Amino acid sequence: MTGTQIVPGERAIALLGGEANDANLRRYLHGIPGVDAVGLEQRAAGLGTRSIKTTSKAWALDRIIGLIDLTTLEGADTPGKVRSLVAKAVTPDPADPGCPRVAAVCVYGDMVGHAVQALGSAHGDPDQGKIAVAAVATAFPSGRASRSIKLEDTADAVAAGADEIDMVIDRGAFLAGRYGQVYDEIIAVKEACRRADGTSAHLKIILETGELNTYDNVRRASWLGILAGGDFIKTSTGKVAPAATLPVTLLMLEVVRDWHRLSGEKVGVKPAGGIRASKDAIKYLVTVAETVGEEWLTPHLFRFGASSLLNDVLMQRQKMTTGHYAGPDYVTID
Amino acid sequence: MSFLEYAPAPESQAILNLRSEYGLFIDGEFREGHGTPFASISPATEKHIATISTADAADVDAAVAAARRAYDRTWSRMSGADRGKYLFRIARLVQERSRELAVAESLDNGKPIKESRDVDVPLVAAWFFYYAGWADKLDHAGLGANPASLGVAAQVIPWNFPLLMLAWKIAPALAAGNTVVLKPAETTSLTALLFAEIVQQADLPPGVVNIITGAGATGVALVGHDDVNAVAFTGSTPVGRAIAKSVAGTNKKVTLELGGKAANIVFDDAPIDQAIEGIVNGIFFNQGHVCCAGSRLLVQESIHGEVVDRLKARLSTLRLGDPLDKNTDIGAINSSAQLDRIRALSDIGEAEGAERWTAECTIPENGFWFAPTIFTNVSTSHRIAQEEVFGPVLSVLTFRTPAEAIAKANNTPFGLSAGIWSDKGSRILAVADKLRAGVIWANTFNRFDPASPFGGYKESGYGREGGRHGIASYLTSGTPARPAVAAAVTKPKTVTKGATK
Numbered sequence: 159m160t161g162t163q164i165v166p167g168e169r170a171i172a173l174l175g176g177e178a179n180d181a182n183l184r185r186y187l188h189g190i191p192g193v194d195a196v197g198l199e200q201r202a203a204g205l206g207t208r209s210i211k212t213t214s215k216a217w218a219l220d221r222i223i224g225l226i227d228l229t230t231l232e233g234a235d236t237p238g239k240v241r242s243l244v245a246k247a248v249t250p251d252p253a254d255p256g257c258p259r260v261a262a263v264c265v266y267g268d269m270v271g272h273a274v275q276a277l278g279s280a281h282g283d284p285d286q287g288k289i290a291v292a293a294v295a296t297a298f299p300s301g302r303a304s305r306s307i308k309l310e311d312t313a314d315a316v317a318a319g320a321d322e323i324d325m326v327i328d329r330g331a332f333l334a335g336r337y338g339q340v341y342d343e344i345i346a347v348k349e350a351c352r353r354a355d356g357t358s359a360h361l362k363i364i365l366e367t368g369e370l371n372t373y374d375n376v377r378r379a380s381w382l383g384i385l386a387g388g389d390f391i392k393t394s395t396g397k398v399a400p401a402a403t404l405p406v407t408l409l410m411l412e413v414v415r416d417w418h419r420l421s422g423e424k425v426g427v428k429p430a431g432g433i434r435a436s437k438d439a440i441k442y443l444v445t446v447a448e449t450v451g452e453e454w455l456t457p458h459l460f461r462f463g464a465s466s467l468l469n470d471v472l473m474q475r476q477k478m479t480t481g482h483y484a485g486p487d488y489v490t491i492d
Numbered sequence: 493m494s495f496l497e498y499a500p501a502p503e504s505q506a507i508l509n510l511r512s513e514y515g516l517f518i519d520g521e522f523r524e525g526h527g528t529p530f531a532s533i534s535p536a537t538e539k540h541i542a543t544i545s546t547a548d549a550a551d552v553d554a555a556v557a558a559a560r561r562a563y564d565r566t567w568s569r570m571s572g573a574d575r576g577k578y579l580f581r582i583a584r585l586v587q588e589r590s591r592e593l594a595v596a597e598s599l600d601n602g603k604p605i606k607e608s609r610d611v612d613v614p615l616v617a618a619w620f621f622y623y624a625g626w627a628d629k630l631d632h633a634g635l636g637a638n639p640a641s642l643g644v645a646a647q648v649i650p651w652n653f654p655l656l657m658l659a660w661k662i663a664p665a666l667a668a669g670n671t672v673v674l675k676p677a678e679t680t681s682l683t684a685l686l687f688a689e690i691v692q693q694a695d696l697p698p699g700v701v702n703i704i705t706g707a708g709a710t711g712v713a714l715v716g717h718d719d720v721n722a723v724a725f726t727g728s729t730p731v732g733r734a735i736a737k738s739v740a741g742t743n744k745k746v747t748l749e750l751g752g753k754a755a756n757i758v759f760d761d762a763p764i765d766q767a768i769e770g771i772v773n774g775i776f777f778n779q780g781h782v783c784c785a786g787s788r789l790l791v792q793e794s795i796h797g798e799v800v801d802r803l804k805a806r807l808s809t810l811r812l813g814d815p816l817d818k819n820t821d822i823g824a825i826n827s828s829a830q831l832d833r834i835r836a837l838s839d840i841g842e843a844e845g846a847e848r849w850t851a852e853c854t855i856p857e858n859g860f861w862f863a864p865t866i867f868t869n870v871s872t873s874h875r876i877a878q879e880e881v882f883g884p885v886l887s888v889l890t891f892r893t894p895a896e897a898i899a900k901a902n903n904t905p906f907g908l909s910a911g912i913w914s915d916k917g918s919r920i921l922a923v924a925d926k927l928r929a930g931v932i933w934a935n936t937f938n939r940f941d942p943a944s945p946f947g948g949y950k951e952s953g954y955g956r957e958g959g960r961h962g963i964a965s966y967l968t969s970g971t972p973a974r975p976a977v978a979a980a981v982t983k984p985k986t987v988t989k990g991a992t993k
Contacts (some may be wrong), residue, residue, distance in 0.1 A: 192915040194935045197766030207606060209501035209818035217495060412765050443495065448809050452495045 169421070170341070170385040178385070183337035187381055193373035193409060202405040205448060206441045215440070219475050220258050221455055222439045223250060224284070226462045227292055227428070228492070229264040231299075231396065237272040239492075240265055244276035246492035247289050251472050254479075260468065261457040262290035262322060266298070267311055270318035281319075284457035292322035292362070296347060299366075299395035301326040305343060312350040316359045323351050324362040324463075326395060327379065329369045337382060344386035360458075362390035362428055367406045368398040376406055380413040390426035396463060401431025404441055411449040418450070427454075430463025436474040439467055465492075501818040503605045507592045513543045514681070516551055516705060517688035519558035520698025525551050527706055532681055535602035536815050536824040536859040544681045547704035552673075552713040555702040559644040559671040560719055562699030567671050568641055572628030579624030579667060581694045586617040586659075589690065593683055597655055598815040600682040602824030602860070603778050605816050615940055616659040622942035623663035626963050630668065633960055639967040641669030642745055643721030648711045648735075649684075650727040651677035651826050652781035652882075658684055660957050661724050662701060663942075668966035670722065673702045675714055677727075679827050681705045712738070720744060722966060726783070729880075729906075729951050747955025747965050749783065749947055751880040752908030754929065755901035756786030756937060757891075760795045762913035763935065768802050771886070774911060774937035776810065776864050779825055780884040783952075784909035786937050788877055790897050793890040800868055800888060807851040807864045814856075822853075822884060825860040834862050834883030841867050841876035846887070872903055880906070894919065898926045907949025911937045930956070 170178040174186050210218055228247045230239060243263055251257040261284040265273050273291045274281055282288025293315035297303035303311075312323055325347050331339040344363060351359040363383040367376050383391045391410055394401035407429040414425045427446070433439055439462060446454050454460050469489045477483050513529070515522040527546025534541055547555065567575070586593065590613045597608040631637050645665045649657035654676055665672050676684035684703050691701045704710060708731075715723050716738050725735050726749040739746050756774050758767050774786025791799045815823035825831040842848050846867040855861045862883055870877050870887040877887045891897040901910055910929040912920050920934045930948045933939060940946070945961035947953060955965050 191762065191764040194763035194766040194915075197763065197769055197935060201766070201769050207610065207818070208498065210498060211501045212499045214495065214497075214499040221495070447496050455495065 169387055169423075173385065173420075178338065178341050180336060180338040183341060183382065184335065187337060187378040190377060190381060193377055195373055198373055198409060199405045202408045202445065205408070205445045206404060208441070208444045210440050210444065216478055218440050218443050219436060219471050219478070221443065222436065222462065222471050223260060223468065224258045225455070225457060225460055226260040226464055226468055227262045227264040227430070228260045228468060229396070229430075229463055229465050230492075231264070231266060231294060235266060235269055237269070240269045240272045241276045243492045244273055244289075246468070246490060248277070248280050250468060251475070252490065254475070257472070257475070259287065259289055261461055262292045264292040264294065264324065264463060267293045267295055267315035267318070267320070269293075270315050270320045274319040290321040291319060292324055293318075293320035294324045294395075296325040298324070298326055298364075299397040301328050302330075305346065308343070309346055309350045312347050316351055316353060320359055322360040322362060323347070324364055324392060326364045326366060327383065329366055332370070332375070332379060332382075341382060341386045344383060344388060348387050360389045361387070362392045362426075363388035364392045364395055364430075366395055366398055367393050368400045373405070373409055376409055377413060380410050384413065384417050384425050388425065390428050390461070392428035392430055392463065394429075394431040394463075396431030399432075402429035402433055402463075404445060407442060408445050408449060411446060415450045424454070424459055426459040426461065428461040428463055433462055433464050434466045434470060436467070436471045439471065498819050500814075502814060503595055503598075503609075503816045503818055505595055505599065505816070508595055508599070510542055510596070510682075513545075514685045514705070515545045516547050516555070517685065517691070517701075517703040518551070518555045519561075519702070520692065520696075522688070525704070525706070527551070527710070530678065530707070532600060532679065534599050534859075535679075535826050536856070538858050541600060541682060544685075544705045546706040547675075547710045547713075549713045551704060552710065552717055555673045555704050556644055556646075556714075556717050556719050558699035559673050559702055562697055563643055563671040566697045567666075567700050568669050572630060572669070575667060575669065576624045576627035578694060578696055579620050579627060579663060582690060582696070583617050583620035583624060585690045585693055586613065586620060589686075590614070590617070593655060593686060595816065596686055597683050598823070601651065601654055601680050602815050602826050604820040604823040605818055606820070607778060612653060612656045615942070616655050619656075619659040619663045619942045623667040623963065626664070627667040630963070630967060633964045633967055635964060635967055635969040639969055640971060642966060642968060643670060644719060645670045645672045645722040645724060645966065646714045646717065646720040647672055647674040647724045648715060648727065649674065649676055651680040652778060652783070654680035655683040655687065657726050658687060660726070660962075664957070664962045665722070665724070665966045666700065668963055670966050671700045673704060673714060673720075675704050675706065675711050678705075678707045715739065722746070724955075724965070725749070732953055745965070745968070747947070747957065748953035749955070749957060750908075750951060750953040751882075751906055752783045752785065752948065752952050753788055753878065753880050753904045753906045754784055754786045754909040754911065755788045755790050755904075755927075756911040757790045757897050757901060757913065757923065758792065758795070758799060759894075759897075759912075759914040759916075759919065760792040761915045763915060764795075764798070764802065766935065767913040768799070768806050770911065770913060770935070770937045771803060772806055772810075775886045776807075776822060776884050777938050779823055779862070781826060781830070781882055782938065784931060784938065784946075785882075786909070786911050787881060787886060788901075788904075789886055789888045790891050790900055791888060792897075793892050796888075796890050800866070803866065804849060804851075807866070810851060810853070810864055812853045812855070812861065812863060822864060825862050825883065828860050830882065831860040831862060834881055834885060837876055837879060837881045838865060838885055841870070841874060841885075841887070844874045844876070846870045846874055846876060872900060878904065894923055898923060902926075902928050905951040908947075908952035909933070
């Protein structure tokens with residue numbers, strides 16, 4: 159027990175029937191029905207066998223592009239690299255002006271300013287066909303820093319113009335059962351997402367499912383993230399294997415569906431890391447549509463965190479129009 | 493556009509090379525039957541597929557005689573290892589022709605291609621592979637050293653899993669050293685006849701496998717034939733009962749795999765999303781044409797409302813339509829007769845006071861279709877809770893305690909299968925121990941494996957298929973009913989007893 163002082167969140171209080179402390183959170187999270195791993199994986203595999211052809215495939219490929227958070231998260235990132243990424247985000251396929259733009263670019267906090275500048279007039283709400291800037295924060299990817307550093311990191315990125323913050327939860331605290339601490343921290347980061355004008359950057363909560371290890375943990379962490387006020391729950395940082403998998407994403411979508419049924423609120427889901435092929439991305443679209451409904455297939459409710467996926471989708475798109483595959487030299491690299 | 497209205501993705505029929513007419517497969521070749529031929533139609537479109545011969549008593553005689561000759565002259569004298577080679581060859585040919593078989597099965601039976609492709613045909617191959625391995629290990633079948641084969645097996649199979657039931661019957665019979673005469677169901681003869689081509693391709697000695705087609709009369713003549721040593725039947729309980737009567741007092745060894753009314757028990761601590769999937773898979777898999785289908789859902793009263801709500805939401809996403817479309821979840825009902833029975837029993841359910849809910853879906857103009865349906869407020873005294881509907885119809889009942897769940901689950905003349913959903917391992921074991929059903933699934937449903945025995949209690953029949961028990965059904969520790977004629981020179985281990993008598 160940490161003795162953490164819990165900041166009460168609007169979502170949690172009614173559901174928990176009391177303040178969001180370790181004991182109440184534990185009682186609630188451990189009272190949720192368990193997950194049968196075999197059954198979950200079987201269902202995900204079943205969804206993966208859907209055959210998406212012709213017009214459906216063409217629609218899916220365009221939609222996938224519009225849902226991508228085009229990402230560069232390297233220690234070697236430079237303003238030049240970010241400008242190149244942004245150019246790719248704005249014009250994914252120079253040969254086809256009809257090609258949709260991606261939803262957002264995702265960068266480290268110190269690159270936010272460069273991204274905003276490079277986007278110029280293209281910067282804005284992806285629902286309006288513009289491109290948002292997402293920043294990873296809170297001592298990404300490990301999250302091993304003091305709370306004040308994490309909040310500073312977040313506030314910094316927001317001040318630089320980030321529209322979305324991808325935070326990591328404290329997996330150590332979660333696995334040690336200190337749910338109150340994890341909850342608290344999300345609330346505090348959410349607060350740090352507030353801008354001077356009173357609006358707020360959207361908060362994506364990275365569960366790092368590869369470190370949570372069990373599906374039961376993923377389900378609990380998903381609930382915790384939603385109760386604490388996350389706008390999105392996201393699978394992974396991309397720095398830990400396994401990153402996004404279809405069963406994990408399905409499970410998170412089921413939580414989002416249940417939360418929607420309970421509260422009427424719509425929370426987004428972002429699988430990130432390891433999705434490289436169009437064929438796989440289409441399986442995710444199918445899973446979203448058949449689990450929460452196709453109204454979730456919009457940028458403010460579903461994203462792919464990916465970098466190499468975009469070019470595979472572009473190659474598939476070209477194949478659909480020309481009838482044959484062009485090589486990787488016929489799509490641009492960022 | 494709506495993404496969920498997936499564009500059509502039909503599996504091509506071009507791979508099929510069907511003949512317009514099929515004869516009987518006797519002694520390694522196709523020949524015309526003497527009965528009146530009948531048409532096989534696609535239940536999804538009611539279109540004619542092929543004309544099929546009917547075997548009369550003389551044809552049955554010829555088939556049994558061919559099987560007897562093959563038994564006496566080759567198959568019973570061959571070493572187990574060599575029999576195994578033939579079975580392995582058949583298994584590989586099934587895999588090679590899997591797409592073709594899947595398309596034929598969906599066309600003729602009406603089941604979705606994703607099921608014939610991902611379940612039926614892979615299991616067919618698995619069954620032959622599994623029993624191929626048994627052919628030279630019969631000493632370990634549990635009957636002591638050198639068990640003997642029985643002789644000629646008469647096998648009659650149903651229309652719900654035409655090719656899979658064929659594999660369940662033929663693979664262990666051949667591995668044990670028997671020869672067979674098999675009759676597929678009248679509405680689904682096609683894949684058995686394609687299998688006959690595979691038998692030819694595998695160069696199996698003539699007469700080891702004979703396939704005769706026709707309706708009930710053909711089956712009666714086959715089962716009642718004097719020179720048959722074993723009878724294996726899968727189908728309805730009334731027919732099974734008639735077969736049991738007809739073979740009473742003879743030396744024929746019988747296995748019967750009959751109807752069921754399985755309870756699928758969901759406790760309040762069940763993994764709920766997976767339980768919903770399991771319920772759907774339990775009763776809507778293969779349009780509910782499954783003898784072990786989980787047709788009675790027993791839900792703990794405290795979660796009844798939630799389970800029913802989730803179930804309805806899930807059923808609303810099922811796609812009913814063209815069985816050959818790769819995205820179809822629910823295919824066609826196999827025949828108009830079966831559709832009539834499902835409709836009649838559903839109407840009775842409503843008349844008896846149960847609440848009917850049907851998923852909204854567009855029913856195609858032609859063919860035989862029945863939308864997924866659930867009945868709530870069902871009591872054990874309702875006919876839909878007692879009788880086998882054999883269609884996509886689920887009856888939902890409630891219970892309060894494990895003891896009540898067990899009592900209700902066992903309160904049926906059947907006893908083929910049951911399912912238990914709970915996160916608590918000890919409860920699963922305790923409940924499973926008290927259920928009188930041949931197969932019990934825990935946190936899953938409708939999973940099959942050749943290594944696992946399958947069969948029923950009470951009116952669900954007797955004998956087991958699959959696993960060691962399945963091979964033992966085709967063996968005897970004593971001498972065979974009619975021993976092989978000549979003494980074995982090449983010491984075929986498995987038939988020594990019979991051969992040296």
